[in-house]
Amino acid sequence: xxxxxxxxxxxxxxxxxxRNNVLLGVGAAVLAGGIxxxxxxxxxxxxxxxTPAAATATTTVAPKHAATVKVTxxxxxxxxxxxxxKPAAPSMKQLSPRKITAHQSGFKPTKTQMANARxxxxxxxxxxxxxxxxxxxxxxxSQESKLKNLGNLGANNDHDSLGLxxxxxxxxxxxPKQVTNPAYAASKFYGAxxxxxxxxxxxxxxxxxxxxxxxxxxxxxxxxKQATNLILATxxxxxxxxxxxxxx
Numbered sequence: 001x002x003x004x005x006x007x008x009x010x011x012x013x014x015x016x017x018x019r020n021n022v023l024l025g026v027g028a029a030v031l032a033g034g035i036x037x038x039x040x041x042x043x044x045x046x047x048x049x050x051t052p053a054a055a056t057a058t059t060t061v062a063p064k065h066a067a068t069v070k071v072t073x074x075x076x077x078x079x080x081x082x083x084x085x086k087p088a089a090p091s092m093k094q095l096s097p098r099k100i101t102a103h104q105s106g107f108k109p110t111k112t113q114m115a116n117a118r119x120x121x122x123x124x125x126x127x128x129x130x131x132x133x134x135x136x137x138x139x140x141x142s143q144e145s146k147l148k149n150l151g152n153l154g155a156n157n158d159h160d161s162l163g164l165x166x167x168x169x170x171x172x173x174x175x176p177k178q179v180t181n182p183a184y185a186a187s188k189f190y191g192a193x194x195x196x197x198x199x200x201x202x203x204x205x206x207x208x209x210x211x212x213x214x215x216x217x218x219x220x221x222x223x224x225k226q227a228t229n230l231i232l233a234t235x236x237x238x239x240x241x242x243x244x245x246x247x248x
Contacts, residue, residue, distance in 0.1 A: 086235070086236070087235070088235070089231075089232055089235035089237050090131035090231065090235075092228070094130065094131045094132065095131050095132065095134075095135050095227075095228045095231060096135065096224060096228055097132065097201075098203060100225060102205070102221035102222055102224070103222055104223075104224065104225040105223060105226065106223075106225065106229070107146065107226070108240070108243070109147060109230065109240060109243055110243075111245045112148075113147040113148065114230070114233070114240070114243050114244070114245045114246050115245050116141070116147045116148070116149060116164055116182050117138060117141075117147055117230040117234075118234055118245070118248065119182035119186060120134065120137050120138055120164070120182065120186040121134050121138070121231060121234060123137075123182075123183050123186035123187045123190060124137060124186070124190055126187075127190050127194075129190060129194070130200055131231065133193060133194075133199075133200070134227070134231055135204065135224060135227040135228055135231065136193060136199070136204055136207045136208055137186060137189055137190065137193070137227075138223070138226070138231070139204050139208060139220050139221075139223035139224050139227040140165060140189065140208040140211070140212060140223075141164040141165055141186075142223035142226055142227065143208075143219050143220050143222075143223055144165055144166040144212070145163070145164050145165070145166060147164065148164075149163055149164055149180055149182060150162060150163060150164075150166070150180075151180060152176075160176075162176055162179045162180050163179040163180045163181075164182055164185050165179075165185050165186075165188075165189050165212070167189075173185075173188055174188060189211060193207065193210075193211050196211065203221065204220055204221050204223075204224045204227075205218055205219075205221035208220035233246040234246055234247060
């Protein structure tokens with residue numbers, strides 16, 4: 001019996017040793033990466049290899065309630081308005097429809113005189129009068145005051161005559177303050193001129209004298225050319241175009 005047990009024990013030990021050696025060898029192979037374990041091998045054999053497209057493709061899922069981003073574009077700049085065209089200067093036919101025959105006088109206006117000339121022209125424009133009326137008014141003021149807004153000159157004053165047109169308050173032209181206001185004085189002159197029948201067809205001297213009733217009524221004619229040049233200057237033309245204040 002002892003011999004029999006010893007043989008059985010010997011056989012068991014031998015089988016155990018072989019099994020241990022096999023397990024050790026398998027473990028070593030797994031660690032070395034040479035042999036796949038049954039589980040790994042099974043998984044490798046049953047899982048299909050991914051295709052290149054499946055390996056690289058990505059899918060973007062839009063959120064159910066995506067936020068709306070409002071993009072505000074800058075407001076377009078309004079188109080630049082074209083520059084307003086300057087009105088054309090009156091023609092010589094409008095300014096002096098009659099041939100100038102009288103001897104002409106003149107002077108280069110200062111900035112102040114030019115400003116007074118512009119005030120006379122503007123007053124005529126405000127009344128929608130023809131350029132011929134402006135010529136008559138400027139020729140009159142050039143004779144009466146050389147376009148200087150004269151106050152009381154004391155002993156040298158002609159009665160109570162004042163301002164650009166030497167209008168007399170005592171004759172109903174207005175108060176001293178009014179007749180020394182260029183716009184007012186010019187407006188009063190135009191008002192009287194337009195009451196003269198056919199004033200726009202008369203020579204300058206007759207039209208002016210009909211308003212002024214001067215002792216030297218023939219002297220207004222000499223300033224007609226001066227008057228036309230003052231008007232042209234306000235349009236950037238003529239010999240006085242570069243006088244300071246000619247165009248405002």
